[in-house]
Amino acid sequence: MPIKGMRSLLFSPKVSASTSTSTSPSVSHFPLPSRFGFSPSKPSFSESVMNRTLEMADPIIMKWNPETTTFAKVTSLFYDNRKEAFDFVKWVKNLQKAMQLFITGNSNSEKLVGAQNLMQIAMKRLQKEFYQILSMNRAHLDPESVSTRSSRTSIHSSISDYGDEDDDDIRIVKESITEVEDASSIAMADLKLIADCMISCGYAKECLKIYTIIRKSIVDEGIFKLGVEKFSASKVHKMDWNALELRINNWLNAVRTAVKTLFNGEKILCDHVFASSDSIRESCFNEITKEGAMILFGFPQNVAKNSKKSPEKVFRILDMYTGISDRWPEIDSIFSFSSTTTIKSRALTSLVSLGEYVRTALYVFESDILKDSSKSPVAGAGIHNLTIDVMNYLSALSDYSNILSDILVDSPPPVNNSEPESYFGFTDSVESPAQPITRHMAWLILVLLRKLDVKAKYYKDVSLSYLFLANNLQYVVVKVRASNIKNLLGDDWLSKHDSKVQQFAATYERLGWSLVTNSLPRDPMAVRTREQVKEIFKKFNSLFDQVYRKQSVCVVLDSKLRDVIKLRLARKIFRGYQAFYNAHSVSMQRERNSTTVVRFAPEDVGHRLSSLFFSSNNTM
Structure with missing residues (x-):
């Protein structure tokens, strides 16, 4: 004084x-x-x-x-x-x-x-x-x-x-x-x-002891009530995934409350009560929160290090990564003291471990695609289960694109530069580099398409191979367009793969129906004799019957693709036959057994073509 x-x-x-x-x-x-x-x-x-x-x-x-x-x-x-x-x-x-x-x-x-x-x-x-x-x-x-x-x-x-x-x-x-x-x-x-x-008055130690004992008990009790427990590495390793996932869900709810309320509230209170001494504030807050925070931020690392790297578990791991990364500014602010560096280090270590888990699981996912050994052709050249599983997985994965870009930034996929750009689907240049998640997503789809190319060869009828490719690539394009993958790959990728679908469909039409279309003359009036006319009708009848029976088992699940293929067939077959029928059907009616010569009216052909490519499950 x-x-x-x-x-x-x-x-x-x-x-x-x-x-x-x-x-x-x-x-x-x-x-x-x-x-x-x-x-x-x-x-x-x-x-x-x-x-x-x-x-x-x-x-x-x-x-x-x-x-x-x-x-x-x-x-x-x-x-x-x-x-x-x-x-x-x-x-x-x-x-x-x-x-x-x-x-x-x-x-x-x-x-x-x-x-x-x-x-x-x-x-x-x-x-x-x-x-x-x-x-x-x-x-x-x-x-x-x-x-x-x-x-x-x-x-x-x-x-x-x-x-x-x-x-x-x-x-x-x-x-x-x-x-x-x-x-x-x-x-x-x-x-x-x-x-x-x-x-x-020199009694800081006595004051600090009382404060830390009471407030630490509140923090520890809060962590326990939030459902966060301290598990050993061996216990996590032995834990059933369903049980572990339940604890992960508890942790996801806990980390939100702990950062926003528990630790933040303690920091505010501690800063206020011990405003007169920075060193006491720091020591006190560290003592109160360290044990609870280390348990909270250490749990994700324990899960990532001691759980099997499985693709289906990636989403829970990504949720945990998001739980820390989204709150990092708050964590960094709350644990800003030098003595609380170990707490922030534990949180960062968990992020690293979670990132390693995700990268490993994605490589396992890629390997699983390559290892798929099913050789039985899909009935009707429809959509393969592998296509459905992979695209559903990638669609869900794309919702974590921002997080995945951080995780994958230092681990680009092994892109094969020998692949033509039109097949890979997007341009990645020094002037305009793609995001890591974009490269990885395009790569995984390419791995799938390569595998589908192999599976297409299991069809004895080559036309069905191309219909199979058209169906499956169309499914891929539709899933990309309907999910966040579209924002990653862009319109250029979609345009190129849309064109590829049309190429597969056109090849299917040519290989599957060329015998029928070639049986009809380009100019119906160029046929002069009755014998020639009769021969063309008989040939069309036989070939149309044969090809229709073979192709009637085929399915096209996407309604737009189905309509496009049927429209093309109608232009080539229905219109060609209708023109020939109109030019020569009257003369054929004078023939004995004319019904065996002219078996189909144009409407019959149209109805048969219209009924193609349907199945009991014709929606995507």
């Missing part, structure tokens, strides 16, 4: 007799001069300050000594009389300043020993008060209440916008919000007042 302040303290009016009598029974039992060794000689300035401080501080401190009065033992100073509590803290601080001024050259003074004893009594009282406030206000000082105080203030303001309506519900809400805010604010202010006093 400055000299001017000490003088004002020294020459302030004395406490009245009534005050001294009511504050402490110790005053009458121990007259101050004899109790603190006051000298009858003229005191020095520091002695005068000490004498005056002891005279004022002793009654209020001794009144709240739990070892001398039952009242002090069962009553809370801050709860019973807040004004007296503030006076108590003020005189404890004054006592500390007086001791600092007096200690020079008087280290062995009986008066200094007495002041120190009084200080210890005061500190025990403040420790008790500190503990009581923390214990009795657990509900008002829970991390959620602390971390959302500003939110409550906003709600309170918005409710006030309704005006002074005589509405019981609004009144009750206002009162409850105000009550919670007041209780939380008062408790936080009292804790800070006590902490500041104890730290300034």
Whole structure:
């Protein structure tokens, strides 16, 4: 305290007799001069300050000594009389300043020993008060209440916008919000007042011990209630996936609440209570949160390191990666102290492990595509189960494109540069590099298409091979267009593969129906003789019957592709036959057994072509 302040303290009016009598029974039992060794000689300035401080501080401190009065033992100073509590803290601080001024050259003074004893009594009282406030206000000082105080203030303001309506519900809400805010604010202010006093008086260790014991128990309890447990590596390795997935789901919910509420609330409270000391704030927050945070952020690493790298489990792993990466700015801010670096390191290590899991699982997925050994042709040249499984998987995977770009940035797929660009599907240049997930997605689709090329060769009828390729590539294109893969691969990729579908379909039409289309003359009127006409009708009848029976088992599940193929066939077969029929059917009716020569009317041909490519399951 400055000299001017000490003088004002020294020459302030004395406490009245009534005050001294009511504050402490110790005053009458121990007259101050004899109790603190006051000298009858003229005191020095520091002695005068000490004498005056002891005279004022002793009654209020001794009144709240739990070892001398039952009242002090069962009553809370801050709860019973807040004004007296503030006076108590003020005189404890004054006592500390007086001791600092007096200690020079008087280290062995009986008066200094007495002041120190009084200080210890005061500190025990403040420790008790500190503990009581923390214990009795657990509900008002829970991390959620602390971390959302500003939110409550906003709600309170918005409710006030309704005006002074005589509405019981609004009144009750206002009162409850105000009550919670007041209780939380008062408790936080009292804790800070006590902490500041104890730290300034050299009792930081005692204050910190109480705080960490109580608040650490709250954090640990919070982590447990969120369903996060500490598992050994061997236990995770042996755990059934369904059981592990349940714990992963618990973790996903827990990490959101823990970061936003639990750790954030503790940081706010700790920063407020120990605002007077950066080092204490840091030490305290680290001590409170380290164990719980290490369990929380260590769980993903444990899962990633000790679980089988399986493609179907990737989505849960990606969810965990997202759970940390999306909250990294908050994690980085909350655990900003140098002593909490190990917590952030644990979170980053988990991210690395999760990323390694995903990369490995994707290589396993690619390997599974290549290893597919089914050789039985799909009935009707329809869509292969491999195509369905792969595209469903990639469609779901594309929803994590941003995360996957981070994970795959340093692990590009082994693209075979010998493949023509039209087959791979997109341009990746130095001037315009593709995202890692784009390259990987295009590569996995290419691996699938290569595998489908191999499977197409299992058809004995080459035309069915091309219909199989058209069906499956169309399925791929439709799935790409309907999912986030479209945003990754782009319109150019879709355009190139759409063209490829049309090429496969055209090849199928040519190989599958060329015998029928070639049986009809380009110019119906160029046929002159009845024998030639009769021969053309008979040939068409036979070939159309034969090809139709073979192709009637085929399916085209995509309605647009089905309509395109049927329209092309109608143009080539129906129109050609209709023109020839119109030119020669009348002359053929004069022939004996004309019905065996002209077996089909144009409408019959049209109906048969229209009925092609349907099955009991003709939707994609």
